[in-house]
Structure formats: structure tokens, C-alpha cells
Amino acid sequence: MTPVIDDLSLDGPAPLQQQLYRQLSQRILQQRYLPGRQLPSSRQLAADLGVSRNTVNAVYDQLKAEGFLRSQAGKGIFVHEDIEPHRLAFERGATSRPVGAGPGMLPSLPRPVGPFRRGDDDANLPFNPGLPDLDAFPIRSWNRLLHHQESRTQLLGYSDLQGYPPLRKAIAEYVRVSRGVRCHHDQVIVTQGAQQGLALIGDVFLRPGDRVLSEDPGYRGARYALGRQGHTLVPVPLRREVLDIDALGDIGPARLLYCTPTHQYPMGGILDISQRMALVQWAQQNQTWIIEDDYDSEFHFCNKPFAAIQGLFDQAPVLYVGSFSKTLLPALRVGYLVVPEPLVDHFVWAKRISGGESPLLSQAVIAEFIDSGQFTRHLRRMRQLYRDKWQYFQARVSETLAGQVTPVAESAGMHQVLEGSFNDGEVSRKLRQRGYGSAPLSDHFIGTARRQGLVMGFASASEREIDGCIAALAQLLPAG
Structure with missing residues (x-):
């Protein structure tokens, strides 16, 4: 008796091969076609459905490769008898919902801290903190530099994990002159924004049980990056809108202290020289590393900002963080760290694991933008x-x-x-x-x-x- 299949209908928008595969596999899993059932020959099924024989052969071959069907020499094509265990697993739900959707399959994860989803339009609304004036950016000059760099073949391959050397040299020169930072280009690590820089600091420095001190109120991005592995975040209050140095004595030591001394975020205060000296002295006594986020240092309107803590004192335990998101464009996602030379290899290794290289072409354009004087x-x-x-x-x-x-x-x-x-x-x-x-x-x-x-x-x-x-x-x- 010739096998007949009369419940297939190939009239959807998807390709015929995809429709036929889906309908046959579903009918087998749902036990509408029982194990051992013979299916029509490819010639017969093609004629019944009004499709090419090549289409049917391709589907049969795929179903045989996946264990749904088997060929028996001289007899034809049959639903595989071993499909029964797979069907039972299907009924129990192993394949009835998207992978990872079952509550038993989800790992134990830290609770996300919102807002962590928002529309693209919301991200660029006027008055969103940290968003520069995009209309004032010299896009024509930037595009000329981009066109100049994009034809260089060496920028199309791999680069230094630490960062494009000409950009690291330009950054080192810029922070030395404008912020008084003591460094050379070998101490500069280019990152995917300041946020990755903070995450790398956490990866390199923090061990289970370590405490992190942070200004309160303070930058939420630092809280997310440094507390993501469950490390204790200890709030340090402000006094007159800057970090209360006197409060540190009662809080006790910690592995890291995050601060924005040149323009406290979000309250706007500025640590004076005596406060900076007291902070460094406390950090040295307690073996705590200071994360100096030099936020908004470029935009002081009435007075020149204080020099960075990193460059004020010899052997200061300071990790310096900067970014081009505010001074150029957030979309570039380029920031930088300045760390003591013995720590550079540790940071480059952490970057290799967590994010790899920073986009090479963007780095080259920024380097030329700085070196040409256009950045200043x-x-x-x-x-x-x-x-x-x-x-x-x-x-x-x-x-x-x-x-x-x-x-x-x-x-x-x-x-x-x-x-x-x-x-x-x-x-x-x-x-x-x-x-x-x-x-x-x-x-x-x-x-x-x-x-x-x-x-x-x-x-x-x-x-x-x-x-x-x-x-x-x-x-x-x-x-x-």
C-alpha cells in the first residue's frame, strides 16, 4: 500500500523547504506520525504537494541527519523508532520553550540595578546628564580625519590590547599638560569608555570580602562596576558638597575608594589642596587605592581646576580615570586609565579577558584630532x-x-x-x-x-x- 500524507499545506510566506521541514518535524514530535510509520517517496510527496523533488529530498535528508527519519534499503523512508525518548523529553518541556526560559535553568545572578533599559530617543533627550551638545561637534573636521585614516590598511587589522600607541602618547601628553598627571604613554590603557575602566579596576583589585568606599551621593556607574560581584559598597558622606575626609576615620579601611575630586558628581563640589593631602595621607596609612575619576575637569568656567591628585604627590596610590564621552562624543566609547607601571600587565590581561581591543579606527582618529590641535x-x-x-x-x-x-x-x-x-x-x-x-x-x-x-x-x-x-x-x- 502506498503511504499517503494528506494533512500538509505549504501556503505560508516562508520558503517551501522551511515550511515542509517544520510541519514534518512537528507532526513526528506530536506523535501524529508514529515511530515506524512509512512516509511517501520523495517523488510521490513532491507530486502531491506540487513542489520540486529536490525540495523534498533536502527536507528528508535534514530530518534523517537529525534522527527524525531513517531509510530502509529497498523499502522506503520511515519515522525513526528511536524518536520516542526525544518525544517524551519534548512533552516534559525540554524543547517546548526557549532555551534558558525555565526557572530551573537560570543561574544565580546579582539583581540588576535600574534603569538598565530605555529607548534610544530617551537616552539623548535634552537635559540628560552627561550628554554633550552634539550639534556643536565639528563633524566636518572629524569626517576629514576619518577619511584620512580609514584608507590605512594597518588600521583594519588587530592592534595593541593596551591601546593604539599614538593615542596613548597623545593622551599622556594631554593629561601631563592640562591636568598635571605624572605618566608616560606606557602607563596609559585605552578602554571602552570610563565604565570599562572602572570594571577593570574591580577585576584587578577586588577579592571576595573586599570593601569599596564611594561618595554618597555619587556616580551610579561606579557603583554598578565596582559592586557587580557582590563586594560591599560603603557610602562616604559629603560635607559642603565634597567627600567628607574626616568621616573616613570612622568608616575604616577598604581596598578601593572612588571619588570625583575635581567636580564632585553630582553635587559639584571641589576638593581643595588641604583636603587632597589629607585624603592621600589616609589612603597611604590604610593601604587603600584611590580611584580618581577626573570628571568634568575640562569645563571649569571661572577658575582653573586644581591639578589631579595623581600628579600632586609622590607615590600616591591613585588610579586615574578619564574619558572622551563628554569632551568628544559618547558614541565613540573611548576612555583611558593611567596606572602605576607595575600594574599595567595586570590591567592589559584583565582587558584581554573582559573586552579585548578597543576599536582601532576610532583611536587613530582621536589621536590625530588631538595631535593636530583641534581637540584643544x-x-x-x-x-x-x-x-x-x-x-x-x-x-x-x-x-x-x-x-x-x-x-x-x-x-x-x-x-x-x-x-x-x-x-x-x-x-x-x-x-x-x-x-x-x-x-x-x-x-x-x-x-x-x-x-x-x-x-x-x-x-x-x-x-x-x-x-x-x-x-x-x-x-x-x-x-x-
Whole structure:
């Protein structure tokens, strides 16, 4: 008797071969075609379905290779008898849902700290902290350099894990001249942004049970990077909007201390020289390494910023972190570390494991941008532009929001904190619905002591957007 299959229908949008494979395999797994059942010959099935014999042969071959079917010489093609154990596993759910979806298959993971998903448009809203003025970037000059570099064959292959040597030399020269950092290019490690630099520090330095001290409030990215393996994050309070050095004595030693001494994030304070000396002395006595995130050091509007802690003192236990995300473009994802020379190999090894090389072409363009003098000119223009925006924003806040918020900021940086008595998470959410970014101040705290306010990144906003955001805040905030 000739086998007949009359329940197949190839009328979907997918390729015929894919449709036939899916329907045959599903019918076998669902036991509609029992083990040992004979299937039509490829010639007969092709004629019944109105498809080419090559299509049927390809599907039969695939099903035989996967153990669904077997050929018996001189007799034909049959559903494999050994399919029964696989069918039972299917019924128990081993293949009835996506791999990894079963609760028993998920590993024990640290709880994610949000917000960790958001739309692309939300990430670039005006007033999002840390977002530079993208419209003011010299894109034509950048594209000329990009075109100049992209034809170089040596930039199309692999490079130094530590970073493109000309860029490391340019960075070393820049931080020596502008920030007083003591280093040579062999101490510079190029990273995928400051965030990877912080993660590498954690990989190299931290062992189970180690403590990490961090400013409170402070940069959330440091909290995520340094606490991701379950290490204890200990909050260090601020006093007059800078790290409270006197509080360190009561907190006790730790493996690492993260700080933003040149422009505290998010409160804006600046550690003076005596405070920096006391911090280094404490770190040396307690064998604690200082992570100096030189955040916003390029954008001081009235006074020249203090030199970096790393370069102020001999043998200071300092790991220096920098980035081009604020000074150039966030999309470049290029940052850098400056570490003592004996530690370089440890960091390069950690980078090899965690992320590999940084994009070579981007590094080459940044190196030429710095060496040609365009980087310095760009910073000078941005410093003046952000100063003007800061002054305009300050004036509009004073005119419209007096009594509703208290501005907290030094004359520096790309953001300002507006503190007040309101639910900052709720106000931030409503601002986002109106097309304006911000970050709740309360989200930047580790400890239980939390203050309410908004971290407003004015650098990315135009005067029209500043006016619109101020008007929205006037409506959303409680009356003073």
C-alpha cells in the first residue's frame, strides 16, 4: 500500500523547504506520525504537494541527519523508532520553550540595578546628564580625519590590547599638560569608555570580602562596576558638597575608594589642596587605592581646576580615570586609565579577558584630532558654550523657580542639581514624558540618607529647550 500524507499545506510566506521541514518535524514530535510509520517517496510527496523533488529530498535528508527519519534499503523512508525518548523529553518541556526560559535553568545572578533599559530617543533627550551638545561637534573636521585614516590598511587589522600607541602618547601628553598627571604613554590603557575602566579596576583589585568606599551621593556607574560581584559598597558622606575626609576615620579601611575630586558628581563640589593631602595621607596609612575619576575637569568656567591628585604627590596610590564621552562624543566609547607601571600587565590581561581591543579606527582618529590641535580648540569652544548655557540656565531658574528649588552647583561642569521637597523620581518621569531628560538625585545615594532633587544636564539643551523645560518644571513642582 502506498503511504499517503494528506494533512500538509505549504501556503505560508516562508520558503517551501522551511515550511515542509517544520510541519514534518512537528507532526513526528506530536506523535501524529508514529515511530515506524512509512512516509511517501520523495517523488510521490513532491507530486502531491506540487513542489520540486529536490525540495523534498533536502527536507528528508535534514530530518534523517537529525534522527527524525531513517531509510530502509529497498523499502522506503520511515519515522525513526528511536524518536520516542526525544518525544517524551519534548512533552516534559525540554524543547517546548526557549532555551534558558525555565526557572530551573537560570543561574544565580546579582539583581540588576535600574534603569538598565530605555529607548534610544530617551537616552539623548535634552537635559540628560552627561550628554554633550552634539550639534556643536565639528563633524566636518572629524569626517576629514576619518577619511584620512580609514584608507590605512594597518588600521583594519588587530592592534595593541593596551591601546593604539599614538593615542596613548597623545593622551599622556594631554593629561601631563592640562591636568598635571605624572605618566608616560606606557602607563596609559585605552578602554571602552570610563565604565570599562572602572570594571577593570574591580577585576584587578577586588577579592571576595573586599570593601569599596564611594561618595554618597555619587556616580551610579561606579557603583554598578565596582559592586557587580557582590563586594560591599560603603557610602562616604559629603560635607559642603565634597567627600567628607574626616568621616573616613570612622568608616575604616577598604581596598578601593572612588571619588570625583575635581567636580564632585553630582553635587559639584571641589576638593581643595588641604583636603587632597589629607585624603592621600589616609589612603597611604590604610593601604587603600584611590580611584580618581577626573570628571568634568575640562569645563571649569571661572577658575582653573586644581591639578589631579595623581600628579600632586609622590607615590600616591591613585588610579586615574578619564574619558572622551563628554569632551568628544559618547558614541565613540573611548576612555583611558593611567596606572602605576607595575600594574599595567595586570590591567592589559584583565582587558584581554573582559573586552579585548578597543576599536582601532576610532583611536587613530582621536589621536590625530588631538595631535593636530583641534581637540584643544574644540574644548575651548565648548567651555565658552557651556558657560553661556550655565549662566542662562541659572538665570531662568532664579527667575521662574525661586522658592520651588534650590540650585546646587559650582561654576563648572555640564549639569546642575536642583534640590527641593518633592518626589524627584515622579517629577523626572513626568519631565521625560514631555521630552526632557533628568536624573533623580535620590537615585545617586547608596546609604539610607537621601535628598530629593533633579540632576539637570544643561549642556545638551538649547535656549529654547531650557525655556520649555523651566516652564514644565514650574507646573510639575509644588508651589514654593
